[in-house]
Amino acid sequence: MTEDIMTLSDVTVSQGDQLLLRHVSGTLTSGTMTAIVGENGCGKSTLLRLLTGTPNHDASVSLLGRSLQQWTLKDIARHRAVMQQTPASPFAFMTDEILLLGRSLYHEPFVHRLAWMEQVAQWFELQPLLNRDIQRLSGGERQRIFLAKAVMQLFSENQAVTDSPDLHGKLLLLDEPTSALDLRYQRLVMEQLGYLTRLGLCIVCISHDINLVSPYCQQMWVLGEQRCIAQGSPADVLTLPVLTRCYRTAEIELIPRPGKPPLVAH
Numbered sequence: 001m002t003e004d005i006m007t008l009s010d011v012t013v014s015q016g017d018q019l020l021l022r023h024v025s026g027t028l029t030s031g032t033m034t035a036i037v038g039e040n041g042c043g044k045s046t047l048l049r050l051l052t053g054t055p056n057h058d059a060s061v062s063l064l065g066r067s068l069q070q071w072t073l074k075d076i077a078r079h080r081a082v083m084q085q086t087p088a089s090p091f092a093f094m095t096d097e098i099l100l101l102g103r104s105l106y107h108e109p110f111v112h113r114l115a116w117m118e119q120v121a122q123w124f125e126l127q128p129l130l131n132r133d134i135q136r137l138s139g140g141e142r143q144r145i146f147l148a149k150a151v152m153q154l155f156s157e158n159q160a161v162t163d164s165p166d167l168h169g170k171l172l173l174l175d176e177p178t179s180a181l182d183l184r185y186q187r188l189v190m191e192q193l194g195y196l197t198r199l200g201l202c203i204v205c206i207s208h209d210i211n212l213v214s215p216y217c218q219q220m221w222v223l224g225e226q227r228c229i230a231q232g233s234p235a236d237v238l239t240l241p242v243l244t245r246c247y248r249t250a251e252i253e254l255i256p257r258p259g260k261p262p263l264v265a266h
């Protein structure tokens with residue numbers, strides 16, 4: 001069963017007198033991953049921030065059929081989780097404490113939280129990172145912990161702990177979640193995110209690594225010129241006219257891959 005999780009209707013974003021994004025529309029549905037790509041400074045993080053509902057509840061964005069203006073932040077947080085670009089902790093928290101912060105919204109027994117932590121740690125192979133000082137982890141290790149913290153937030157209160165929880169009606173917003181990861185963990189994270197979409201989760205993932213994300217996403221939104229210049233399946237969007245316009249270079253080549261969207265080379 002596919003349901004609309006978030007809808008954008010002609011979204012325009014300005015900062016002071018600078019226009020950052022104009023006329024972006026689209027729908028994000030359950031059980032899908034949407035990749036947002038585009039050159040530096042084209043407005044990807046700006047768009048993601050708008051989807052979080054935190055800067056100013058925007059009337060042109062609706063969550064589960066209701067304008068964000070009609071939601072409280074606490075209720076929004078029960079349906080969507082966010083991982084910002086280069087997350088960091090200003091305090092010397094232990095990794096377990098960071099992960100359990102993902103459950104701080106909910107009233108539930110502590111053992112229940114621990115059980116979710118074990119489940120999420122297993123999905124993202126975090127066991128060797130548990131009970132460690134977050135400030136003493138490498139950049140990639142830290143990135144995996146903060147991704148897992150965001151996932152921890154998505155399970156409903158008192159939902160039974162299982163390796164296949166129902167994630168319909170939930171939204172995960174990710175700003176470059178694999179930027180610090182090595183080849184093995186890039187693949188592991190994308191595989192697990194793909195698994196979570198099959199459980200019903202709706203994911204939005206900003207990435208500069210088109211070749212990594214394109215096999216896992218059902219939709220791709222290409223930003224450029226302060227607007228969305230293409231939206232569709234990776235196969236539809238990854239064309240030379242779209243990519244040369246987006247990245248303002250003709251030095252791009254598309255290499256066919258059997259059973260996958262084409263490889264983008266430059």
Ligand SMILES: Nc1ncnc2c1ncn2[C@@H]1O[C@H](COP(=O)(O)OP(=O)(O)OP(=O)(O)O)[C@@H](O)[C@H]1O
Nearest residue numbers: 015018020038039040041042043044045046047085
């Ligand atoms: N607080 C702000 N005030 C004014 N301009 C801003 C502000 N935040 C971002 N911008 C500008 O908005 C534009 C879009 O920024 P944004 O961070 O959304 O880009 P991005 O596509 O995520 O870039 P990158 O790929 O480099 O992360 C940039 O030109 C940036 O300089």
